[in-house]
Amino acid sequence: MTTTDISVKMILDRWNASIKNVDALFNLFSDEQLQKEIAPGKNRGVYLLGHLIAVHDDMLILLNMGEKLYPQLNETFLKMPDKTTATLPSIAELKNFWTKQCEVLAQKFAVVKTEEWFEKHTAVSNEDFAKEPHRNKLNIIITRTSHLQYHAGQLVLLK
Amino acid sequence: MTTTDISVKMILDRWNASIKNVDALFNLFSDEQLQKEIAPGKNRGVYLLGHLIAVHDDMLILLNMGEKLYPQLNETFLKMPDKTTATLPSIAELKNFWTKQCEVLAQKFAVVKTEEWFEKHTAVSNEDFAKEPHRNKLNIIITRTSHLQYHAGQLVLLK
Numbered sequence: 001m002t003t004t005d006i007s008v009k010m011i012l013d014r015w016n017a018s019i020k021n022v023d024a025l026f027n028l029f030s031d032e033q034l035q036k037e038i039a040p041g042k043n044r045g046v047y048l049l050g051h052l053i054a055v056h057d058d059m060l061i062l063l064n065m066g067e068k069l070y071p072q073l074n075e076t077f078l079k080m081p082d083k084t085t086a087t088l089p090s091i092a093e094l095k096n097f098w099t100k101q102c103e104v105l106a107q108k109f110a111v112v113k114t115e116e117w118f119e120k121h122t123a124v125s126n127e128d129f130a131k132e133p134h135r136n137k138l139n140i141i142i143t144r145t146s147h148l149q150y151h152a153g154q155l156v157l158l159k
Numbered sequence: 160m161t162t163t164d165i166s167v168k169m170i171l172d173r174w175n176a177s178i179k180n181v182d183a184l185f186n187l188f189s190d191e192q193l194q195k196e197i198a199p200g201k202n203r204g205v206y207l208l209g210h211l212i213a214v215h216d217d218m219l220i221l222l223n224m225g226e227k228l229y230p231q232l233n234e235t236f237l238k239m240p241d242k243t244t245a246t247l248p249s250i251a252e253l254k255n256f257w258t259k260q261c262e263v264l265a266q267k268f269a270v271v272k273t274e275e276w277f278e279k280h281t282a283v284s285n286e287d288f289a290k291e292p293h294r295n296k297l298n299i300i301i302t303r304t305s306h307l308q309y310h311a312g313q314l315v316l317l318k
Binding site: 002003006009014039040114115118134138139143146149152153154 | 160161162163165167168173177197198199273274277292295298304305308309310312316
């Protein structure tokens with residue numbers, strides 16, 4: 001194993017462990033718990049569930065891995081704050097989306113070769129990527145793991 | 160730049176950005192805000208401040224970079240939960256520790272060469288490291304960035 005292979009493994013391991021941790025939380029929480037705010041006046045659990053699905057869906061685009069699975073969540077969970085739309089998808093439906101999406105991402109990530117992780121992601125131009133080679137696909141995993149952990153620290157407050 | 164250099168840069172960039180974000184929060188919050196719980200019945204801001212200092216102090220040990228700067232925080236902020244000790248250091252003192260520690264860590268991390276990040280950390284044996292080369296110093300940065308982001312998501316609730 002080269003140091004590059006080791007780096008990719010460490011970064012993907014951290015992503016997978018974060019997903020596993022948050023997945024366990026979503027499985028633990030009742031619908032009633034997910035309807036609660038993580039703190040008074042803040043986002044509800046259900047909003048964070050939809051938000052994470054929407055952000056992870058966007059990873060498919062950034063990583064050039066196909067279309068979003070649930071583009072209908074974009075408006076409600078990325079563009080608008082919580083408690084500004086009258087109706088959300090049901091929690092059962094969102095949990096189902098989450099589970100399915102985790103499987104799809106895991107399958108797609110598993111077949112990426114080490115060197116492919118260092119290719120540019122789709123939101124950076126060829127010119128910029130030539131100067132900034134860290135704006136690659138692996139960096140999408142790093143930053144979205146950070147994002148996931150940030151919200152994991154909030155979701156755990158619903159316990 | 161090799162892909163290994165790029166990996167190290169991305170991982171350290173994410174650590175530094177997370178530190179910068181949390182540092183901005185600690186600078187923003189008044190003592191009164193930091194005395195509040197992040198959610199009803201949960202940790203107070205001041206506890207998370209001390210906890211992060213204690214965890215980051217332990218990184219010095221794991222990375223073989225010398226002694227802890229503030230070993231006196233170990234008991235209160237690592238071994239014991241919040242609100243179980245009568246007296247904490249003052250918030251002014253903890254903020255001062257945090258600032259100083261961020262500087263020390265940044266200075267120490269800046270001079271580590273790429274290949275040195277792939278050396279074993281101090282909590283793994285030579286035998287285990289031979290089989291599990293991902294248990295290296297760089298992985299300490301990855302996992303502590305995850306930890307920092309987890310608590311950043313909580314600290315922001317004090318806003």
